[in-house]
Amino acid sequence: MAEDDVTQEQLAAIAAENEEPEPVNYKPPAQKSVKEIQDMxxxxxxxxxxxxxLLGPGISELVDKSDYMVGSYGPRSTEYDFLTTLEEAPKGLLARGKYCINSRFTDDDKQDLLSWQWNLNIKKDWTD
Structure with missing residues (x-):
């Protein structure tokens, strides 16, 4: 039985003989923003x-088109208030970034009565 016993040194030598170095040819691609990846x-x-x-609907267009009917109101000396339904901003790394929103107020004839543009920043932390 003593002939079948292999020492640790002999095991290490056998392993070294059988080990072939594998060349590492992997080169990571250049980093790109989510917008660049989507536009590719x-x-x-x-x-x-x-x-x-895979990523869910609307990932390419996160700030989508929403239409709200506010009704017909006659002129008066005080302003009218209209609140839309509450919407939640997208979450996660892919949704982070600066978004430009175009808003407009139109009548039934699709005549543009008021237009404005505003920005939305989605961040992980507000201290950034």
Missing amino acids: DKDDESLRKYKEA
């Missing part, structure tokens, strides 16, 4: 749908 294949409809299925 914006003309490929099937890939856009695939990404949407």
